[in-house]
Amino acid sequence: MIHLKRAVPALLLCVALPLGAAAGRAVPEGPVLVTVAGAITDPNLGPETPDRLTLLSRLDVTYEAAVGFDAGMLAALPQVDVATVYPGSDRPATFTGPRLAAVLEAAGAGGRMALPMGLDGYQVEISADLIAAHDPILATRLDGAPMAIGGLGPAMVVFPEVADPELTEELDSLEVWSTFFIATQ
Secondary structure: OOOHHHHHHHHHHHHHHHHHHHHOOOOOOOOOOEEEEEOOOOOOEOOEOOOOOOHHHHOOOOEOOEEEEOHHHHHHOOEEEEEEEOOOOOOEEEEEEEEHHHHHHHOOOOOOOEEEEEOOOOEOOEOHHHHHHHOOEEEOEEOOEEOOEOOOEOOEEEOOOOOOHHHHHHHHHOOOOOEEEEEEO
16 A cells, blocks of 8 residues: 555655756766766766776776766867967867866866876876966867867867977976876865
């Protein structure tokens, strides 16, 4: 026998939880291109554990929750162009994407250190002060075309050019190609 006094609150809870989740952070509609984990709020992805068959687990990356961004979510953030040279060449290039600070803010990690990682496992630390001072972008387009995996994509941390050669060398070492994961602290 069903007791209405107990069934109605339980039913309301079952309906309210999905509605509350839908009212929170957007859920990726396409494949996740960039995952942000660590000091985040309001995640839209569950845990990454060592037993999962993913590149993240192969690279010993684990987390309890994360924010996943698909192409549409990254494109919905204000876009910035950075004119520079193609890495490792003298060829001019224009990279386009949201500010790294905006991506971190969208993940609830604004003002934090970012540790972007490329598909090859290369990872760097970019301090919050450096992000604020030099305003790098998380480029998703190169010369107007989406950056593909196997090229420099799915995303790349790109810093605007600076006049100081020593600072240029430091910033170049922080430009992570094929960025797919960003830890935050």
